[in-house]
Amino acid sequence: MKAIFDPFEKFERYVVIIIIIGYLIAGFLAHRFVSFVLIKAMILSIFAMGYSVLFSRTGYLSFGHAAFFAVGAYSAGLFVLHISNSMFLALLVAVLSSLIVSSVVGILSLLRTKIYFAMLTLAFGMGIYTIVWEWESLTGGDDGLIGINRSDFLGSLSLAPISHYYFFSLLLLVIAVFLIYFITYSPFGLILNGIKENETRMRYAGFSPKIYSFLAFAISGVFAGLAGYIDVFLENSASPIMAHWSESALPIFAVLLGGIESFSGPIIGALILTALVTFLQTVSPEWKLWYGLIFIVVILGLRGGIMGFIKSQFRKKD
Helix, strand or coil: CHHHHCHHHHHHHHHHHHHHHHHHHHHHHCCHHHHHHHHHHHHHHHHHHHHHHHHHHHCCCCCCHHHHHHHHHHHHHHHHHHCCCCHHHHHHHHHHHHHHHHHHHHHHHCCCCHHHHHHHHHHHHHHHHHHHHHCHHHHCHHHCEECCCCCEECCCEECCCHHHHHHHHHHHHHHHHHHHHHHHHCHHHHHHHHHHHCHHHHHHCCCCHHHHHHHHHHHHHHHHHHHHHHHHHHHCEECHHHHCHHHHHHHHHHHHHHCCCCCCHHHHHHHHHHHHHHHHHHHCCCHHHHHHHHHHHHHHHCCCHHHHHHHHHHHHHC
C-alpha cells in the first residue's frame, strides 16, 4: 500500500476532489444545456473508470464494453416501461443485468488472451448489438425505446427536473469514484497490477490470473451498466447504437487521454473528451475529422496521457 502515500498519488486525489467540487458548483450555476453536457461527462467518467479496472490494471483490451453499457440502459428502460417506474429498482436491474452478461462474456473471452481476447469481446459485443437491433418486439429494433421518463427515487425525491437529475448523477459518480479507488489500492488491485506486469510470476506465487482477470472484467461490466442506466434516463430513450463496437472506443480514448496508469486519468479524460466533442460538433460538420486529428496529436505528444505527463514532471523534480 506504499503507493497510496506517493506524492503523485496524493496529487491525484486532490485533482479528483477539485473536479467533483467543480461539478457540484456547476450544478447550481449551469444552464440546462451545460448541465446535460456535464452529466454526459459524468457518464463517460463512470464508464471509463470501470473500464480502467480491466484495461489499466490487467492490460486486457476489450472492444465490447459498449454492449454492457447498452444492457444497463435497455434493462432499466424495459423495466420502467413494462414493470415498474421505480428508478431505484431499475438501478438494481441494470447493475444485475450487466453483471450477468459481462460475467458470461468474460468467462468465454478469457479462454483466450491478448489479441484473441480482444477479438472475442468484439464478436460478443456485436452479437449483443445485433440482438438489440433485430429483436424489434422487445427492444424496438432500430427505433429503440422511447418515453423512458424519470420519476421519484425511493419515493421521496423527484428526478424529473434535470437540475435534480444532475445532482443524482453526481452522487452516483462520487460513489463510483470511492469504489474504484478502493478497488485500485486494495490487495485485489495490487494483484491485478501484478498480473499486468508478469502473469507467469503471479501464477507461480499462487494467484490465478484467469480468476482475477474475470473479476476485473465483471466489475468493469457493472460500471458500464451503471453508466448506461444514467444515460437512458438522461436521454429518455435507448437506441441500438449504444451497443455498437465504436461506442466501446469512448472509454478507451478517455483512459488514454487522461493517463492509462493514473487513477484520476479516466475522469480527466472523460471531461476533456466530452467538452471537445461538444465543441467540435457546434463549429464544424466535419467534426469527426478534426476530432481524430486532435486525438492523434495528443496521443503522440503525450504518450502517457495528461496525468502521465504530469507524473513525469514530478519525477524530474525528485
